[in-house]
Amino acid sequence: MTEQARFMSKEELRTRLLGTWQLVSSVIRFEDGEFRDQLGYEPSGFLIYTAEGYVCAVLGAKNRLALATNDPGIATDAEFASEASPVQMAEC
Numbered sequence: 001m002t003e004q005a006r007f008m009s010k011e012e013l014r015t016r017l018l019g020t021w022q023l024v025s026s027v028i029r030f031e032d033g034e035f036r037d038q039l040g041y042e043p044s045g046f047l048i049y050t051a052e053g054y055v056c057a058v059l060g061a062k063n064r065l066a067l068a069t070n071d072p073g074i075a076t077d078a079e080f081a082s083e084a085s086p087v088q089m090a091e092c
Contacts, residue, residue: 021047023059 008016023045026038037043045059067075 018049018051021049023047026059 023039023043026043026045027035028038029035039045039059040061040063042062043059044062045057048054048056050056067079069075072080
């Protein structure tokens with residue numbers, strides 16, 4: 001945290017965070033000191049904060065394969081497994 005952030009009011013911090021933020025990396029550090037990409041080599045995503053108090057997060061991996069069909073009801077088990085790895089998340 002920067003010195004400036006330590007002394008910001010809640011309202012000033014809220015104002016500075018409003019808008020859309022693009023994910024540039026998603027790395028986790030383990031207890032042994034090793035770093036790993038959480039969402040693959042090229043993560044993709046956005047985090048949106050609105051003035052009304054809503055938050056929307058859409059995260060995933062750029063290199064994931066799309067379903068062969070627009071109808072998920074006929075997608076194969078392998079396609080669903082590909083969709084879930086690396087983790088895909090959307091919460092709005």
